Amino acid sequence: MDKRRIVRRLLTGQGVNGFGDGLWFSIWAIYLTQIRHIPAGNMGLAMGIGGLVGLLAAVPIGVAAERRGPREVLCAVIVLRGLAMVAYVFVGGFWSLLVVTTFFSAVQSSGVGVRVTLVYGLMPAEDRVRVLAQGRVVQHIAYAAGAGGAMLVLASGEPAVFVAAVLIDALALFLTAALTMIVPPVAPVPRERRSSGMQALRDLPYVAIMGTTAVLSLCWALLATGLPLWIAQDTRAPLWSAGLAVVVSSVAIAVFQVRVSRRAVGIPEAVRASRISALALAACCAIFAVAAWTASPVLATCVIIAGMGAHVVGELYYVSSRWGLSLGLMAKNAEGQYQGVTASTEAAAVAMGPALVTALVTGLSQAGWMILAALFLLSTAPVAALARRAARDGFRAGAVDHRSAQSVKP
Known part of the structure; x- marks a missing residue:
């Protein structure tokens, strides 16, 4: 076809x-x-x-x-x-x-x-x-x-x-x-090439990379839970600005996701994308915290929109880095279980996200936003070293695809 x-x-x-x-x-x-x-x-x-x-x-x-x-x-x-x-x-x-x-x-x-x-x-x-x-x-x-x-x-x-x-x-x-x-x-996968059903769970570098970068998926709880509560309780911005943030996010993803994803196809590029995501999301948290400092509804709304700009960048690069890392570092002929690990680590962070973000934002106010920013930055600190360690294994899909591409060159 x-x-x-x-x-x-x-x-x-x-x-x-x-x-x-x-x-x-x-x-x-x-x-x-x-x-x-x-x-x-x-x-x-x-x-x-x-x-x-x-x-x-x-x-x-x-x-x-x-x-x-x-x-x-x-x-x-x-x-x-x-x-x-x-x-x-x-x-x-x-x-x-x-x-x-x-x-x-x-x-x-x-x-x-x-x-x-x-x-x-x-x-x-x-x-x-x-x-x-x-x-x-x-x-x-x-x-x-x-x-x-x-x-x-x-x-x-x-x-x-x-x-x-x-x-x-x-x-x-x-x-x-x-x-x-x-x-x-x-x-x-042919029976003779099948790996153990536990291979992905025993692949500690891969599990570590997927687990640490999954922290970046807190960006969704931040948008859906933390921001509306923050706007309602601690800022002078109108509540409808939370809905505007969702619209801005959806439109930006529709316009830019394909373009951004082209920059995270290889493993080094995906590692770099995860760093950009962490920096952007940390900046987003800092900007949202600043929104509580102004008594002007107009200025507070402008600050929220500026924070959403950073949030969009963080989300776009997070999703792109996740694809690049998971596809490049999984084992050939064990794609299903490796993507299962990827999905479960992200889903775990998504499941815990609303409670964590709510506790930090409503309980600690601006300090809570700074803790979230630190979590984003720390989550990607070990990714480069872990990716270099994982890339040395010849069974990774990225290494196999590279060898295959080299073999067909004239």
């Missing part, structure tokens, strides 16, 4: 999936508390526990992708996620929510790594990061469209409309699975 057609089908699937995600993640808190009548405390506890338990599935499902093929496993994961979405229609309390959320989180976090494995198998080395970046652009645009649909659901307030929205998200997932199955398959 022509490469362009493959990319179109991959991007179409991600667009449909992104629309459903934008719809669900914009209404789930209101749906569970006001429509399903689950107390907010119970909801938060169930979602938190379910999210952390669900992380355990990422590596085993990654191994399954190596054994059965990433296309088939990704399709199964998306279908299971759709069934979990249907199950949300029937939750009625803490325990049922915990069971459904654990199942949903397991297939959601696992699907991220399997999708990267599928792109890795379908695309030549020079196109992988670009296609991943294009997918993120499409996903963000579709996510915004889904969030727009969620505004209509929230405005109606009708239980039947909420239930219909949940089922629409499930339908979007089933359609995504169908679109996934029409891309070409990637052959499973």
